[in-house]
Amino acid sequence: MDNFTFYSPTCFVFGKDTESQAGALVKRFGGSRVLIHYGGGSAVRSGLIDRVKASLKAEGLPCYQLGGVRPNPRSGLVYEGIELCKKENIDFILAVGGGSSIDSAKAIAAGTVYDGDFWDFYSGKRIENALPIGTVLTIAAAGSEGSPDSVITREDGMFKRGASGDAIRPKFSILNPALTQTLPPYQTAAGITDIMAHLYERYLTNTREVEVTDRLIEALLLTMIHEGPRVIENPDNYDARANIMWAGMMAHNNSCGVGRSQDWNSHNIEHELSALYDCAHGAGLAVTLPAVFTYVMNHDVMRFARAAVRVWGCQMDFDHPEVTAREGIEKLRRFFISIGMPRNFAELGAREEDIPALVQALCYGNGRPGSISGFVTLDEADCEKIYHLML
Numbered sequence: 198m199d200n201f202t203f204y205s206p207t208c209f210v211f212g213k214d215t216e217s218q219a220g221a222l223v224k225r226f227g228g229s230r231v232l233i234h235y236g237g238g239s240a241v242r243s244g245l246i247d248r249v250k251a252s253l254k255a256e257g258l259p260c261y262q263l264g265g266v267r268p269n270p271r272s273g274l275v276y277e278g279i280e281l282c283k284k285e286n287i288d289f290i291l292a293v294g295g296g297s298s299i300d301s302a303k304a305i306a307a308g309t310v311y312d313g314d315f316w317d318f319y320s321g322k323r324i325e326n327a328l329p330i331g332t333v334l335t336i337a338a339a340g341s342e343g344s345p346d347s348v349i350t351r352e353d354g355m356f357k358r359g360a361s362g363d364a365i366r367p368k369f370s371i372l373n374p375a376l377t378q379t380l381p382p383y384q385t386a387a388g389i390t391d392i393m394a395h396l397y398e399r400y401l402t403n404t405r406e407v408e409v410t411d412r413l414i415e416a417l418l419l420t421m422i423h424e425g426p427r428v429i430e431n432p433d434n435y436d437a438r439a440n441i442m443w444a445g446m447m448a449h450n451n452s453c454g455v456g457r458s459q460d461w462n463s464h465n466i467e468h469e470l471s472a473l474y475d476c477a478h479g480a481g482l483a484v485t486l487p488a489v490f491t492y493v494m495n496h497d498v499m500r501f502a503r504a505a506v507r508v509w510g511c512q513m514d515f516d517h518p519e520v521t522a523r524e525g526i527e528k529l530r531r532f533f534i535s536i537g538m539p540r541n542f543a544e545l546g547a548r549e550e551d552i553p554a555l556v557q558a559l560c561y562g563n564g565r566p567g568s569i570s571g572f573v574t575l576d577e578a579d580c581e582k583i584y585h586l587m588l
């Protein structure tokens with residue numbers, strides 16, 4: 198196991214009706230002038246924004262609103278939010294929504310207290326300082342409610358890139374599983390896929406002797422395989438949604454990623470798809486993961502075979518572990534299809550003729566050196582072959 202520091206200071210408030218505590222929590226973490234930041238309207242339609250506003254009002258906290266965050270959030274709204282925060286002396290940002298609203302809030306939080314262009318953070322500069330943020334989560338997926346990360350798409354060039362720093366870990370996150378019951382089945386499934394991808398990206402490691410985190414990841418994957426179909430079958434199943442919501446947080450706050458190298462090539466490969474086609478990130482991952490895994494499997498075939506046996510219940514073929522490994526990847530692919538995710542480029546809305554542009558943006562865009570690195574380093578030719586495997 199590698200040396201590590203793990204700092205996860207977020208206060209999680211979990212369960213039914215917990216959004217009513219938003220005002221008290223903002224106050225507890227020092228907020229006095231609040232920006233509520235949210236998406237395209239689901240939180241308005243469900244009455245959630247009104248309930249959150251009432252909770253802030255009950256604590257005597259003035260609040261401003263900035264809605265309109267799109268899935269795969271754009272830099273344009275971040276600039277607008279930074280201006281608003283500076284003009285109104287906002288000292289706390291409350292994101293209400295999913296990963297997109299939370300990531301946009303994180304970008305605004307970092308950009309407001311920074312003299313330069315906030316995009317510097319999405320070009321490699323670490324975030325050291327930010328306004329405090331809190332979240333009210335409405336979809337179990339990205340794990341941004343507990344992560345030090347934010348992913349934004351820059352309209353100029355349509356680059357989708359990430360930024361990191363403990364300063365943007367939320368001070369608190371309110372997780373009420375009942376709020377996810379209004380999700381369309383496709384978004385629920387995309388969230389399940391993203392959570393599983395966050396687990397696999399950590400499972401694919403070159404670090405030896407990481408039994409505790411291996412076992413945590415396997416347990417969370419088994420939970421997703423159990424609860425995913427239950428919630429697709431019955432969207433009102435509170436208990437299944439509760440288990441998925443907490444698994445989504447644990448999958449990505451890095452408690453099961455410490456002390457080990459991680460992959461993230463699948464995420465980088467997918468981010469080009471959701472940047473270009475504006476597809477749901479999880480849907481892109483459903484097509485990406487099996488292709489990447491098939492391509493890199495032989496780098497450590499026993500790791501894939503181990504997942505096949507422990508997570509997917511396959512029988513180990515000791516003479517031919519590659520057969521077991523392949524069987525596990527196939528079971529993963531079929532699982533994604535069974536919950537309603539796309540199986541290939543066409544179903545995702547992607548086009549074969551765009552592959553050269555995708556590879557170019559992936560390997561060279563926004564200052565990349567011609568390759569991406571993780572479990573395996575992948576150059577242009579590798580990435581092109583992987584996109585072809587998705588056809």
Ligand code: NZQ
Pocket residue numbers: 235236237238239240266267268269270294295296297298300335336337338339340341344345346347348376377378379380381384387388391449464478479
């Ligand atoms: O905008 P509204 O109207 O709210 O609709 C949203 C949106 O259309 C809808 N939705 C959310 N909660 C709902 C709901 N509809 C009905 N009822 C509810 N309760 O769902 C759609 C997707 O929302 P979004 O916030 O985009 O989903 P998600 O949480 O999957 O976030 C995806 C973004 O997170 C990034 C992705 O790249 C993508 O941009 N990621 C962020 C990470 C991080 N910060 O740590 C890590 C992830 O790997 C990921 O890359």
Ligand code: ZN
Pocket residue numbers: 339391394395464478
């Ligand atoms: Zn993800």
